[in-house]
Amino acid sequence: MTFSVYVHIPFCRVRCGYCDFNTYTGTQLRGFGQSEYAQVAADEVGYAASVLRDGDHAPDQVDTVFFGGGTPTMLPVSNLTMILHRIRDEWGLAPDCEITTEANPETVDAAALQELAAAGFTRVSFGMQSAVPHVLRTLDRVHRPERIPLVVQWARAAALQVSLDLIYGTPGESMADWQTSVDEALAQHPDHLSAYALIVEPGTKLARQIRHGEVAEPDDDLTADKYEWLDARMRREGFEWYELSNWARVVDDDVDRRCRHNLRYWHNDDWWGIGPGAHSHVGDQRWWNVKHPAPYAARVRAGESPEAGRETLDATARYEERIMLGSRLREGIGVAEIAAERRDELPLLAGDGLLDADALAGGRAALTLRGRLLADRVVADLIA
Structure with a gap:
């Protein structure tokens, strides 16, 4: 992996x-x-x-x-x-x-x-x-x-x-x-x-x-x-x-x-974050370390986890992250990855000049230049 x-x-x-x-x-x-x-x-x-x-x-x-x-x-x-x-x-x-x-x-x-x-x-x-x-x-x-x-x-x-x-x-x-x-x-x-x-x-x-x-x-x-x-x-x-x-x-x-x-x-792959306040992501788990260097160091030296908190990403959270992160990329998101009930938004977003019409015809939702400036609106429409 x-x-x-x-x-x-x-x-x-x-x-x-x-x-x-x-x-x-x-x-x-x-x-x-x-x-x-x-x-x-x-x-x-x-x-x-x-x-x-x-x-x-x-x-x-x-x-x-x-x-x-x-x-x-x-x-x-x-x-x-x-x-x-x-x-x-x-x-x-x-x-x-x-x-x-x-x-x-x-x-x-x-x-x-x-x-x-x-x-x-x-x-x-x-x-x-x-x-x-x-x-x-x-x-x-x-x-x-x-x-x-x-x-x-x-x-x-x-x-x-x-x-x-x-x-x-x-x-x-x-x-x-x-x-x-x-x-x-x-x-x-x-x-x-x-x-x-x-x-x-x-x-x-x-x-x-x-x-x-x-x-x-x-x-x-x-x-x-x-x-x-x-x-x-x-x-x-x-x-x-x-x-x-x-x-x-x-x-x-x-x-x-x-x-x-x-x-x-942006692809939501796995990584481990080393250091105070660093975030990590492996599988469906995300966690973050204590922020200040002194208590961080004390825990590590004691052989303890420096973790301050964590969350388990459920299906909804994973979908929303895929949309938020994937939409930032030039290639955009595969239409098949977008929730079926949100796909009706895609032609409307293309009509507003926010999604590339040619890319959409090829099965991908990719931002135009105007869409990059209004990326938060596009994400909101696809995860609402």
């Missing part, structure tokens, strides 16, 4: 104002040191392997590994390698295993990227977010725009695939600002580009700033215009969208530049 491993590294230099991920700066941690983390995470890998063996769910091998966060490259490469080697030793890695780490451009240099490649990493995803200084300041990003060409050059020299992550819709970001960021990203000739519309999450610094009138709310219409402009630009540059927020360069060399790990989530 296909199986993936996600490793959460919960450390950051600075907590960005828009971020609601389970991350911590050094001053926020009590009773737990960053230097201790790699061993604890490696020990959870061992615990996970024993659980899967005992439950007769042991995978043949691991096909994708993704180090995310937080900022994985806040840890020394030797720490990331320790965790990766434990994954290899417990489960084995497929010969073509995709091994990715996210990275802040300020936390890696040429030597670190060479070390990552030598350890078996195949892909690095840089958090670029924007090339415009005032936009980065609003987001509380600490890297310098001029750092991006350097880290991409170093990653290329190490033979790593390169993905760049962008955010659009930041308060105060004009269309010209967004176009500048995309231009700068594409000038680096990445293999892959992710672009996410900014979501103002409750409880974040950015949400408080908007509530107090310190910054303006994002403009939804302008945000949609930015997405449409980006999609057209990406097509001209030889990229193809494969998920709502992700584009991969298409080159005639038989190399798949999509993020295979994230495709596993």
Whole structure:
């Protein structure tokens, strides 16, 4: 069976104002040191392997590994390698295993990227977010725009695939600002580009700033215009969208530049999440770990499960997830997979320009560009 491993590294230099991920700066941690983390995470890998063996769910091998966060490259490469080697030793890695780490451009240099490649990493995803200084300041990003060409050059020299992550819709970001960021990203000739519309999450610094009138709310219409402009630009540059927020360069060399790990989530495959707050999914079970690193570490060291809660996915939940996740993909969902009582909605959605009429005639419900902008409406119509 296909199986993936996600490793959460919960450390950051600075907590960005828009971020609601389970991350911590050094001053926020009590009773737990960053230097201790790699061993604890490696020990959870061992615990996970024993659980899967005992439950007769042991995978043949691991096909994708993704180090995310937080900022994985806040840890020394030797720490990331320790965790990766434990994954290899417990489960084995497929010969073509995709091994990715996210990275802040300020936390890696040429030597670190060479070390990552030598350890078996195949892909690095840089958090670029924007090339415009005032936009980065609003987001509380600490890297310098001029750092991006350097880290991409170093990653290329190490033979790593390169993905760049962008955010659009930041308060105060004009269309010209967004176009500048995309231009700068594409000038680096990445293999892959992710672009996410900014979501103002409750409880974040950015949400408080908007509530107090310190910054303006994002403009939804302008945000949609930015997405449409980006999609057209990406097509001209030889990229193809494969998920709502992700584009991969298409080159005639038989190399798949999509993020295979994230495709596993969208296909609802099995994975184990390592680390505090990490989520896992195996069969009809989903569970999540305790969030704070200190109690997480205490449980793992005691040989106990770090699980905070779980749910069993019934038929209704599995159907709704299949619609929510599958509709995000370029190929869409097979009409036969949609509940019979909802299929009458499909011609109406195609008539509204939300589903591709040709794809529908071929038995698949796939979003148009307009449908991508209104994907939540499509999902609601198919699961209501």
